[in-house]
Amino acid sequence: MAMKKITKRSWAEPYKIKVVEPLKMTTLAEREKAAREAGYNTFLLKSEDVYIDLLTDSGTNAMSDNQWAGMMIGDEAYAGSKNFYYLWDNIKKYYGHPYFVPTHQGRAAEHMISKILITPGDFIPGNMYFTTTKLHQELAGATFIDVIIDEAHDPYSEHPFKGNIDIQKLEDLIKKVGAKKIPYVSMAGPVNMAGGQPFSMTNLKEVKKVCDKHGIQLWFDATRAAENAYFIQEREKGFKTKSIEKIFYEMCSYFEGIWVSAKKDLMVNIGGIIATKNKKVYEEARNMVVVYEGLHTYGGLAGRDMEAMARGIEEMLDYNNLHARVGQVRYFGEELAKYGIPFVKPIGGHAVFLDAKKFLPHVKQDQFPAQTLAAEIYIDSGVRTMERGIVSAGRNKETGKHNYPKLELVRCTFPRRVYTQAHIDVTVESIASVYQKRKSIKGLKMIYEPKYLRFFQARFKKI
DSSP: OOOOOOOOOOOOOSSOOOOOOOOOOOOHHHHHHHHHHTTTOGGGSOGGGOSEEOSOSSSOSOOOHHHHHHHTTOOOOSSSOHHHHHHHHHIIIIIOOSEEEEESBHHHHHHHHHHHHOOTTOEEEESSOOHHHHHHHHHTTOEEEEOBOGGGGOTTOOOTTTTOBOHHHHHHHHHHHOGGGOOEEEEESSBTTTTSBOOOHHHHHHHHHHHHHHTOEEEEEOTTHHHHHHHHHHHSTTOTTSOHHHHHHHHHHTSSEEEEETTSTTOOSSBEEEEESOHHHHHHHHHHHHHHTSOTTTTTOOHHHHHHHHHHHHHHTOHHHHHHHHHHHHHHHHHHHTTTOOBOSSOOSSEEEEEHHHHSTTSOGGGOHHHHHHHHHHHHHSEEOEEESHHHHOBOTTTOSBOOOSOOEEEEEOOTTTOOHHHHHHHHHHHHHHHHTGGGOOOEEEEEOOSSOGGGTOEEEEO
């Protein structure tokens, strides 16, 4: 009898499970009732009614034993916590920015930077919008302008850096409105709304040259920057032999400042960061944080939270952690492809984004196909995903009509170090099951719409 030869070597997660959280198993009838009571909005589902939660990777990651150990030495002094200074040291060491203000989460950092830098009537170019960032920019009186490359709006383009800024679009905007009306360029990486797509270091350098030429600041939403550094190492010429840490440091060095939701890459439950080279911006942020968040040495956080953040910075740049994280998402996408399920290519860093337009081509966009698909996946299996399409895009503030984005997506987001390959397989099979009965699925009608960020609280009913 011939012995089987090894043709490939499997990989496994670079950690072992030490504590478990029991999950509630529900029936189809229970899920149908829960979805109906939540207005078919997955944000309004009760967590206890969710089996596998792929709603977000924000604050839902599993902290390490090292981070939990750090929580026990939280210095809860109102002023001058030692955890604050440890966190500040790591921000200087890894991000390379000398000035730092903590916030309770990334949204607070977006709010303060918008208030500090924007004058009503300004324009903010960026590589595709993110919901909360764009809203804070608009509330401060600015108009967001998308200057991402065209490939980002094509879900099936295999461009390796779909998060790149189109230099010509940026130059054209500067020529049209004038550099004085553009206080900063807002750059994110990887770009969430494009499907978790990174920008290249080459493109970043080109954007920096344009900004310097016109005297415009360049700011970075560095929330998932470790993943962007991973993709640069993997895909961009000249970086394969450089460490993630060095790529990350170089990437951050081209920016005037950064804001971070620490709930993602840093693998903590709460926290945010403003870091900058600009002392004037720092002084304004340090004064403003006292008004909105708390003293400048805690910014709405407990000392233990800052300790976990500081340790999380060290862990987020570990190659093995990043490789396992991106690999898990990639495995998910590759398994979906076997069933012919349409999703954004190439596979992103933190999530796979299902193409709801192609998944449900018979559901018109104003009948919310992505919202419909997210609800149907939950009803099928208890897996919670989220909409990233017309509901998230909101309304045109001048006409009051829906914004119609080219991409109508359902985001399946993987928290770091939380789920196993078996959970992924269950999710794949659920989405495949919904896909097989897709022709019988009808859309939704919106019956409640809040004023801001409607995707969080809107309610729907089945058509």
